[in-house]
Amino acid sequence: YISIYRLMTVITVGGPPGSGTSTVCGILKERTGFKYVYAGKIFRKMAKDEGKSLEEFQRICEKDPSIDIELDRKMLDKAKSGEDLILEGRMIGPLCKKESIPSFKVYIFADTGIRARRLVERDGGSMEAVIEKMKERERSEAKRYMTYYGMDPGDLSLYDLAIDSSHLSPEEEVSLILEHLDGFS
Numbered sequence: 001y002i003s004i005y006r007l008m009t010v011i012t013v014g015g016p017p018g019s020g021t022s023t024v025c026g027i028l029k030e031r032t033g034f035k036y037v038y039a040g041k042i043f044r045k046m047a048k049d050e051g052k053s054l055e056e057f058q059r060i061c062e063k064d065p066s067i068d069i070e071l072d073r074k075m076l077d078k079a080k081s082g083e084d085l086i087l088e089g090r091m092i093g094p095l096c097k098k099e100s101i102p103s104f105k106v107y108i109f110a111d112t113g114i115r116a117r118r119l120v121e122r123d124g125g126s127m128e129a130v131i132e133k134m135k136e137r138e139r140s141e142a143k144r145y146m147t148y149y150g151m152d153p154g155d156l157s158l159y160d161l162a163i164d165s166s167h168l169s170p171e172e173e174v175s176l177i178l179e180h181l182d183g184f185s
Helices: 021-032 039-049 054-063 065-079 092-098 112-123 127-149 170-182
Strands: 010-014 035-038 085-088 104-109 161-164
Touching: 010 021, 010 092, 021 035, 021 085, 021 170, 035 039, 039 054, 039 065, 039 085, 054 065, 054 127, 065 085, 065 092, 065 127, 085 092, 092 104, 092 127, 104 170, 112 127, 161 170
Parallel strands: 010 085, 010 104, 035 085, 104 161
Antiparallel strands: none
16 A cells, blocks of 8 residues: 555645644654654754844844745755655745645644643743743744745645644644545645
8 A cells, every 4th residue: 555645755844833743743754754854943053053042033034034035945945855755844835835846735733822831841931921932933933924925824725734733632633644645636
């Protein structure tokens, strides 16, 4: 039995902070054997290399589009590589759609309170502080992406599948992705 996902080489996964995209991508990697590339990891390394906190680096990005554009270009180059890939990032799905790169685009979202609780469990801090930081990050990213690309990564019409992870396990989400991927053409 050869699933269609063996023919589809690129799965993109995006969503807001705390929605569970990284956990889902890790499981997808194990289930498919695809290589996994995480834009957030690259972005955090760029910030660290500049000696900046994530928040400071985001503020710089609001004034200097070259950083986001460079990261997005790297992700698009990966998408065009012909490799079996899982690409995780806020803009990779919408950009693949815009550039007509064959891919299965997934968006994962969850209730703000649930996302904040997940981030507190992972990183610590108070719910109030995490929610404030999360909202600031989302505001910054939305502003940048609308300015650079005229797109909102939260626009569900840009994706092939949208999953509310609020009450699903990551394994259930991966099963949904693979089930829909099998029917994707």
